Amino acid sequence: MKTDYFSSRTTVRKFSDKEISEDVLNNIIKKALKAPTTGGMQLYSIIVTQHPDKKKTLAEAHFNQPAATGCNLMLTICADFNRFSQWCSASHASPCYDNFLSFTSAILDATILAQQIVTIAEMEGIGTCYLGTVTYNAAKISQILNLPDLVVPVACLAMGYPDGKAEETERLPLEAVVYHEEYPRFTDEKILELYKAKDNFPPNKKFILENKKQTLAQVFTDIRYPKDMNEAVSDQLLMLLKTKGFLK
Numbered sequence: 001m002k003t004d005y006f007s008s009r010t011t012v013r014k015f016s017d018k019e020i021s022e023d024v025l026n027n028i029i030k031k032a033l034k035a036p037t038t039g040g041m042q043l044y045s046i047i048v049t050q051h052p053d054k055k056k057t058l059a060e061a062h063f064n065q066p067a068a069t070g071c072n073l074m075l076t077i078c079a080d081f082n083r084f085s086q087w088c089s090a091s092h093a094s095p096c097y098d099n100f101l102s103f104t105s106a107i108l109d110a111t112i113l114a115q116q117i118v119t120i121a122e123m124e125g126i127g128t129c130y131l132g133t134v135t136y137n138a139a140k141i142s143q144i145l146n147l148p149d150l151v152v153p154v155a156c157l158a159m160g161y162p163d164g165k166a167e168e169t170e171r172l173p174l175e176a177v178v179y180h181e182e183y184p185r186f187t188d189e190k191i192l193e194l195y196k197a198k199d200n201f202p203p204n205k206k207f208i209l210e211n212k213k214q215t216l217a218q219v220f221t222d223i224r225y226p227k228d229m230n231e232a233v234s235d236q237l238l239m240l241l242k243t244k245g246f247l248k
């Protein structure tokens with residue numbers, strides 16, 4: 001186990017052809033299942049996609065991102081109150097989890113599990129990349145994976161053995177994210193100082209130039225996460241939560 005894992009970890013988007021064996025994957029997941037969960041309910045499920053045909057279909061739903069097309073397998077980690085509800089019904093109990101609170105509990109369990117898988121996989125030499133596109137195409141992905149009511153995809157991980165070493169990215173300094181006793185208010189000058197390393201990180205500077213923008217923040221607001229897209233995807237997600245029975 002690498003002792004400097006946490007200070008040097010990176011997302012991996014380029015993978016070698018080496019297969020992740022069922023044993024290796026199962027061992028990672030078994031360890032990850034020790035993650036804490038809401039009331040011990042384990043409100044998640046994991047769909048493994050490794051068959052080339054299914055992987056191709058799922059990668060399309062992830063807009064054919066290179067990490068999706070080039071990975072060895074994908075894990076779709078779902079917020080899942082279906083299985084628990086069925087257990088309740090089969091045990092002469094009345095499930096009451098078709099509501100937003102239950103969705104937030106399940107989304108937390110699924111997210112914590114996803115990150116536990118990432119950490120264990122990476123510590124064992126397997127590269128991972130979250131595919132945020134799972135949220136953008138959640139309805140289509142639900143269809144591809146045949147997800148029932150009360151099951152919604154939350155995180156997708158593209159996984160494989162790394163092909164080379166990815167470049168480490170920058171992080172905000174501690175004082176930008178850790179506040180003692182209460183939430184501070186920053187002046188704009190202070191905010192700009194705190195984000196300086198991000199603004200000046202060479203790949204980010206390249207992003208600004210490529211997108212013909214003046215600042216990195218504009219790359220986020222105008223290109224990567226713009227208002228119209230945020231609102232359209234929010235509407236789609238709310239619709240999916242209704243369809244899947246988490247919202248009335």
Ligand SMILES: Cc1cc2nc3c(=O)[nH]c(=O)nc-3n(C[C@H](O)[C@H](O)[C@H](O)COP(=O)(O)O)c2cc1C
Nearest residue numbers: 009010011012013065067129130131132133168169
């Ligand atoms: C929820 C989430 C969604 C992400 N979605 C994507 C994605 O769709 N494609 C991608 O290449 N990386 C994705 N990433 C990886 C981030 O871009 C990456 O973690 C971030 O740039 C920091 O880089 P690092 O992990 O190498 O330190 C995602 C990460 C998270 C946590």
